[in-house]
Amino acid sequence: MSTVDSSLREALAVAVDEAFEREQVPFVRRLVNQPSFTGAKDDVEAAARIVDELAAQLDLQRSTVPDSTGTHADHRVYSSAAATDGRRCVALVGHVDTVFPRSMEFLQFSRDDGPDGPGDIIRGPGVLDMKSGLSVILFAIAALRRTAPQTMARLPVVFVCNTDEEVGSPSSEPVFRELAPRLSEALVFEAGRERDEIVTARKGGGMFELVVHGKAAHAGNDHASGVNAIHALALLVGRIEAITDYSRGITVNVGVIEGGSSKNTVPARARCLIDTRFDTMRDAEEVIGKLRAIAAQPFAPRDWVPERLRAVTAELRGDMTRPPMEASAAAQALRLRYEACARAVGLGGGEAPRQGGGSDGNLLAAFGVPTIDGLGPHGKFFHQTTEWSSLASLRRRTTALALWLASRAGG
8 A cells, every 4th residue: 555645545536436326336237137147158248248348448458268168158358558478467357157047037137225215235146246346347447547547557467257157167267277377466356255354265176976887687576686876875975975074174065866767676877976175285185085096996895785786886077176275475465465455445354264165266376376355345145046235345345456456556
């Protein structure tokens, strides 16, 4: 904050305030009203084009990165004029996809009315996760550009807007990997925490499928020659769940089991889906190693199981979907610099507890980029049709980012 004089601070706050009801809230309304469920490629592309329009007005140069499989809409990387080759850049990160398909019929932006007119609370698909966060990025840049164009001109910043975050960023992960060596720090605008605490650590996660193969047989005429894959899997579930270690932040959850074809057939195949979470890369390697060991040898000689079940084989599919976001000294320093700007506009601060869910902050941190997260507005119930966000928080978050960008450009 020492590099932003009081007159510029005041001017930035005024610029955010003047544009807020006239431009920013209508932008959020328009973006929310455009459905963008991750799996609906055309809808997500339409929403991304709304972001394109405003980015172009701000003279940000756009590059698009297609999904090589054609499943997801193009990812966007917008760059300021100062973000030239060879310069270390600030990354501002958000996603335009949501978890709400049109079939849920949760489609419209709305604003709660108060006794004196429109109120503070806005609702709609993605209003919290995270279309309002995208508006923080764009309108903070707009405020700095309008108020201090020369300062903006020397700010090397890239804005990454991807289209597959809600399914683990499978096709945008290479975008972050390629950008990482050019980045000095990254700010991620997922939903803000209740007391405006800043996220510096998130669990990593992995999704796996364990498939057990037995031998089919007629349950009435030839039961003894069958090898029951469901029976074997049922015995393995306890071993899988036992990997959980709450004291270390490790959880392993068998969430789905399927198998068999009819009640009078010994099932030849059964499978389960497994969710894993972990705090550190070391723990991730341990969890994955234990799952692979179970698949390689479902039953050791010392295990008591019916002899015929020893004939089963198993295969493990899947891998780590997001590495853990581990706090670092550099991330803590970044948190403190941002927090000074946040507190200057009436927001809280401090470090949030480790988050159970992942974000693109996990990827950037794993690639060695100092990263902080949870910098979008406060609200509740993301991923639910009761999702809401606070406009007062949105306004403050936008001003805080404008101040931080001005400070960063000055530094």
